[in-house]
Amino acid sequence: MSFISIDFALFVTAALVVYYIFPGKIRWVALLIASYVFYTWTGFGNLAYILITTVSAYVCAGLMEKKAAEQQKYLSENKEKLTKEEKKSYKAEVKKKQKLILAAGLILNFGILVYLKYADWAIAYINLFRLSRFGRTDFIPFRNYIIPLGISFYTFQTMGYLIDIYYGKYERERNFFKFALFTSFFPQIVQGPISRFGELAPELYKEVSFDFDRIKSGFYRVMWGLFKKLVIADRLAAYVSETIAQRETYKGFYILLAVFFYSMQIYGDFSGGIDVALGVAEMFGIKLAENFNRPFFSKSISEYWSRWHITLGTWFKDYIFYPLSLNKGIIKLGKKCREVGSTLAGKKNPLAGPMTGLGKRIPIYIPMFMVWFTTGMWHGSQNRYVVWGLFNCFFIILGTELEPVSLRIVEKLKLNEAGALMRSYRVIKTFWLMSFLRIFDISKDVPSAFNAFKLIFTDWSSFRLAVVYENLSLEKEDFIVAVIAILVMFIFDLVQRKGSVRERIFRLPVPVQWVILSLLIVAVSVFGYYGPGYDAGSFIYGAF
Amino acid sequence: MDTIIEILKSVHPEIDYETENGLIDKRIFDSFDVVNIVGELMDEFDIEITAEHMVPENFNSAAAIYKLVQSLEEE
Structure with a gap:
């Protein structure tokens, strides 16, 4: 089930109804059920992987905590008998055992992730080596594994938790089902954010009461996310991929425009998806970590990567x-x-x-x-x-x-x-x-990326907007809508510099708020791109 | 405490470390600064700072760093 589908809208609505019908104290149970229904919907086979991660992390955290409790007991019982050095060496011994447990958890979970994601990559190199070294043409067949939805995101989140338990940052979650919710909370499973236990757990397990304003606020954010994804990102996708693929024909400014549009596309796609995730979570009264902070206003690469x-x-x-x-x-x-x-x-x-x-x-x-x-x-x-x-x-x-x-x-x-x-x-x-570096993202391999970069600096005089409209899947109307939508996004980011845009909107008279929301809904419905080859199910980061 | 402030001054001399308590939260220190400071602290006080100590609360102010160093010296 994609974030952008009628199925998902109906699913969220049903989940919200059930969630708020459940008694406050056990609303998290409704979330857990919803998360597993959502995840099963994406593919029954995926369940095994998330369950392995959940169970193994739960067990490893339990074992590490047990070792810590044993240490505490032993040290308090032998407080007077042990010298400082003996205490230190005992602690080191316990830490070593905890490290082994942690390593087992990390190896199992990252092992699964690495195997599923990189098996074919390794096989390609092994085949190449066998061919060049021994002339063998009996190639090892590719595995073509289907990567379970969100495996990178939930593996990173859960392994972060395990490392934090090892460091003694938090007490582990003893309730297995509550822990299972932490690893599977559905709005963030597709493409993050990658939350920390200390921040997410209190949000997930707290008693949430129904608040219409919060649901309205979450809905605004979802619509804004859809605007970025459907009106901007999906509209530009075809132009970007076609131009890069036919770079020998459409060189110079065509490629530069594709590079610019790709930056807008990936920002609209990823931050739009995150807005949907955060907006949906907000409707459930759950605050997720922000994943973007107007990155295109960064003054250096390191600042960019912190935003x-x-x-x-x-x-x-x-x-x-x-x-x-x-x-x-x-x-x-x-x-x-x-x-x-x-x-x-x-x-x-x-x-x-x-x-x-x-x-x-x-x-x-x-x-x-x-x-x-x-x-x-x-x-x-x-x-x-x-x-x-x-x-x-x-x-x-x-x-x-x-x-x-x-x-x-x-x-x-x-x-x-x-x-x-x-x-x-x-x-x-x-x-x-940053935009030029993203050429690696849109090219099929490294030499193509260098070639595309080189071609930017040739034949600028051949650029014609008419060619973009007629040959490159970006008709005049789409081009105009894309440019206006990018400007809207830019202005939004500028205004956001001085604080939350939604809070500003909610200070306006109610009829004005409804007009703004209606305009947003109309923009998404009318100007959302549902053109040829459009796949509403795919987010770029969903594949990571 | 004076040694700690001296170390901090070598990274960002313009900060008033007596009053500033948001060195990490306000992004005055980036991760490069923190790694450099940690290296100096380990050398100067002969202590072992590990990844588990790398939380903002331990580095937000000179006083917090002082507290961390003291607790590690006692271990």
Whole structure:
């Protein structure tokens, strides 16, 4: 069942009715039932995977907590008898056992995810190796697994929970069914956000009372999400894919326009889907984590990534970046470099500075490389995603390293770094850099992406809007609607800078609020793109 | 406490660490800054800071960092 279907609208309505009929204290049970009905609807076979994740995480969290309780009991019973060193060594022993339990949970769950997503990718390389090395043509057949809906999202969310239990951040959820709701809550299962237990659990299990204003507010958000998805993203999709596929014919400005439109498409698609998820959750009285914070207004790539797909970024930061940065081996390596640096400084060797600098950078750049490599892999089992990830990493490092130079230039030119001119320059530069990197996303492989990028700079004079209208699945009316809708989205983001747009709307007289909502509904119904080849079921991030 | 403030000043000298209590929440420190500060703290106080300590509450102010260092020194 897609988010954008009559089935889903009816399902949410029925779930809301049942939810608010249930007594307040057990409304979460209605949510659990709804979540499992939704998930079963997407494919009965998918149930096994989410159940394995739920049961294994529940068991592992229980075992880790048991070890912690045993430790506490032992230490309090032997408080007087044990020396400080003995206590420390006992604690280390318990931590080791907990680590083994955690590792088992992580290996099982990430193992399933990696196997399903990357088996064919690995098989392709094994076949290639066998052919080139031994001339074998008896290729291993591809598995063509159907990836269960939202497996990346619920696996990451649940494994985050498991790691947090290992760290002792929260007490585990003892009620299996409540925990099952945490792993399966239906609005967020398709494409996130990836929630943290500490934030989501209290929302899911709290007693929610019926509030019409909240339902109205959630509905507004759902409609706004549909506007971004149906009026903008789906309208532009065909132009983008056709132009990139026929880039030798439609080069220059056609590709540049496709690159711009793809940025609008993916933002409309992903943030629109997230708006639907958050809006639906809001109708149930549940606040989910925000996943976007007007990313196209970012002044640097690192800022952009703290405002785009926020919950995935913080997941990688907390569970990959920090653990690697604080890994003893990496810290030792950094320290060693700094020591060599200070020895060289004593000898007035010119390499002293770079060596010390390297020592400081190692605990940051190695983990960052791993984060971006994994981010690329997370997006898909094709090399182009890995290359895309590593390019992001490269430009972040370049930006960091060149910052002093850039500031010096700004100073020399007597420009105001905080002024509108410099801010606009940085925003536009970041937008286009990120948009160009997305060429990897829309091309079929790495060489095609480089080729498309190269072709942007050729034959600009051949561009004709009439050709776009006639040959490239973006008729004149669609083009005009897309441009107006993008402007509306831009203005919305500008207004949002000063606070919630919906709160502003709700301060207006009631008839005006209804006019705005009606206009939104009309816009989605009339201008929503339901053209040829349109697949309402698919969200780009749903495939990740 | 003075040593901690000195370390913090080496990363962002413009901040008044006596009063500021939103170093992470207000995004004054990014993850790069935090990693650098943690490295300095571990060197200076001979303590082991691990990923489980990497929560905003531990790094939002000089006082919170001081508290974290103290608790790790006691372990």
